Amino acid sequence: MKYEVVIGLEIHAQLKTDTKIFCGCSTRFGAAPNSQTCPVCLGMPGVLPVVNKKAVEYAIKAGLAMNCEIMRDNRFARKNYFYPDLPMGYQITQFERPIARNGHLDITLDDGGKKRIGITRIHMENDAGKSSHDPYRPVSLVDLNRAGTPLIEIVSEPDMRSAEEAGAFMRQIHAIVRYTGVCDGNMEEGSLRCDANVSLRLPGAPEFGTRTEMKNLNSFRNIERAILSEIRRQADILDEGGTIVQETRLWNADLGKSMSMRSKEDAHDYRYFPDPDLLPILIDDAWLDQIRADIPELPEAKKERYIKDLGLPPADAAVLTSSIELARYFETCLSLLDKPKLVANWVMVSLLALINAKGLSIADTPVSAEGLVELLNLVEKGEISGTMAKTVFEAMAESGKSARRIVDEKGLAQVSDSSAIEGIIDEVLAKNPAEVSAYQGGKTKLMGFFVGQVMRASKGKANPAVVNQLLEEKLKS
Numbered sequence: 001m002k003y004e005v006v007i008g009l010e011i012h013a014q015l016k017t018d019t020k021i022f023c024g025c026s027t028r029f030g031a032a033p034n035s036q037t038c039p040v041c042l043g044m045p046g047v048l049p050v051v052n053k054k055a056v057e058y059a060i061k062a063g064l065a066m067n068c069e070i071m072r073d074n075r076f077a078r079k080n081y082f083y084p085d086l087p088m089g090y091q092i093t094q095f096e097r098p099i100a101r102n103g104h105l106d107i108t109l110d111d112g113g114k115k116r117i118g119i120t121r122i123h124m125e126n127d128a129g130k131s132s133h134d135p136y137r138p139v140s141l142v143d144l145n146r147a148g149t150p151l152i153e154i155v156s157e158p159d160m161r162s163a164e165e166a167g168a169f170m171r172q173i174h175a176i177v178r179y180t181g182v183c184d185g186n187m188e189e190g191s192l193r194c195d196a197n198v199s200l201r202l203p204g205a206p207e208f209g210t211r212t213e214m215k216n217l218n219s220f221r222n223i224e225r226a227i228l229s230e231i232r233r234q235a236d237i238l239d240e241g242g243t244i245v246q247e248t249r250l251w252n253a254d255l256g257k258s259m260s261m262r263s264k265e266d267a268h269d270y271r272y273f274p275d276p277d278l279l280p281i282l283i284d285d286a287w288l289d290q291i292r293a294d295i296p297e298l299p300e301a302k303k304e305r306y307i308k309d310l311g312l313p314p315a316d317a318a319v320l321t322s323s324i325e326l327a328r329y330f331e332t333c334l335s336l337l338d339k340p341k342l343v344a345n346w347v348m349v350s351l352l353a354l355i356n357a358k359g360l361s362i363a364d365t366p367v368s369a370e371g372l373v374e375l376l377n378l379v380e381k382g383e384i385s386g387t388m389a390k391t392v393f394e395a396m397a398e399s400g401k402s403a404r405r406i407v408d409e410k411g412l413a414q415v416s417d418s419s420a421i422e423g424i425i426d427e428v429l430a431k432n433p434a435e436v437s438a439y440q441g442g443k444t445k446l447m448g449f450f451v452g453q454v455m456r457a458s459k460g461k462a463n464p465a466v467v468n469q470l471l472e473e474k475l476k477s
């Protein structure tokens with residue numbers, strides 16, 4: 001393709017507060033329609049909003065985690081538009097003085113290099129309600145439970161140049177909001193959602209091309225698919241000498257294509273003005289320091305540390321830091337057994353296979369970090385073989401029993417006692433005289449065959465190191 005792709009994302013994250021941003025109503029997902037409402041979030045005349053301090057704290061936390069400058073004096077503004085699920089006729093958001101601005105995140109590219117993506121601003125706002133359109137009758141229903149849920153909107157600079165970069169940026173935002181605990185990151189339920197602005201231009205062109213905005217992207221896969229589809233659509237129009245219309249488009253994941261939704265408004269269409277019902281928010285040093293102290297090590301930094309200090313391959317580090325629960329599990333194991341690569345392999349292969357197969361989260365895995373380390377210690381001490389450990393892990397996952405107990409109950413302990421192993425070896429050698437003389441005639445590759453036979457005869461319980469050593473001694477004579 002001859003065009004350069006330009007992408008900027010606008011990401012809405014629902015803040016994980018128990019109550020709404022300007023009233024005390026619950027934010028719980030899935031309640032009966034309109035059961036979590038009050039005069040404030042219903043937009044009744046004469047009511048007064050009161051800011052939820054926790055929501056402000058979370059917005060600051062996200063801003064700090066995304067390397068933003070926090071605006072110590074920020075304020076709310078009214079964004080006026082009419083929509084059936086917006087009972088006040090305006091959204092309370094932030095305009096000229098958002099809570100955070102001028103941030104950035106460094107994403108890792110496929111070739112391992114880094115790229116810095118600018119964050120223009122992060123502002124707080126309330127969510128609207130939800131309309132659903134009855135497919136059988138000409139009516140639409142409005143549920144205002146979501147109205148007044150606190151959101152932050154994270155606006156990126158138009159710094160991304162491909163769908164993959166946009167995906168990497170979104171993945172990092174997802175990880176950060178979850179690490180900091182400001183948002184549950186559940187994209188299916190809409191707790192974290194993304195609008196993608198896409199335009200094309202010829203390389204070296206001084207100005208950006210006209211952009212479209214794609215709404216309703218509720219998974220990483222859909223973000224990448226929708227952007228690729230939009231790039232193709234715009235390229236076809238430009239190739240034929242056409243022009244791109246600035247508009248908002250809606251992505252349909254089932255059809256794998258987008259449709260025009262409305263022409264794009266400009267800021268002046270919204271008649272923004274400072275909300276006279278809400279005082280400016282002033283943030284002092286003490287509060288800022290307290291929030292800063294509460295931010296854990298973030299995913300990119302953790303990933304770098306795993307690579308540099310623990311010597312893990314970048315791919316392992318990326319998987320292990322993809323969620324804070326997984327990273328915590330891994331680090332708990334590591335605090336008990338200082339073998340990063342061994343632990344990483346078990347966590348990435350066995351543990352992830354287990355929770356993916358059962359659709360579990362790390363929190364409810366039947367094999368705890370302590371339990372896994374107990375198993376690995378049995379291998380380290382030579383009590384069971386590595387192969388046997390896989391079987392024991394599966395039994396732990398099924399029964400929830402400890403590794404020790406499973407090994408004892410099923411008699412799986414490795415046999416290292418040389419007299420017991422010698423007996424088995426003698427039988428194997430007696431049964432295979434032709435191979436024995438071939439070995440002694442120089443076909444030393446047959447060692448593998450003998451080891452295999454002995455291991456099979458011992459039902460996998462013989463200690464392979466002892467088997468090897470005894471076999472070599474016996475075959476010499």
Ligand code: ADP
Binds near residue numbers: 006009010156158208
């Ligand atoms: P709004 O969509 O609310 O009008 P902005 O005009 O500030 O807000 O832009 C929103 C997003 O669009 C930002 O993420 C910005 O980086 C991105 N953007 C702006 N211009 C372009 C462009 N020509 N191509 C792609 N993205 C763009």
Ligand code: MG
Binds near residue numbers: 010195213
């Ligand atoms: Mg927009």
Ligand code: ZN
Binds near residue numbers: 020041042148
């Ligand atoms: Zn309310």
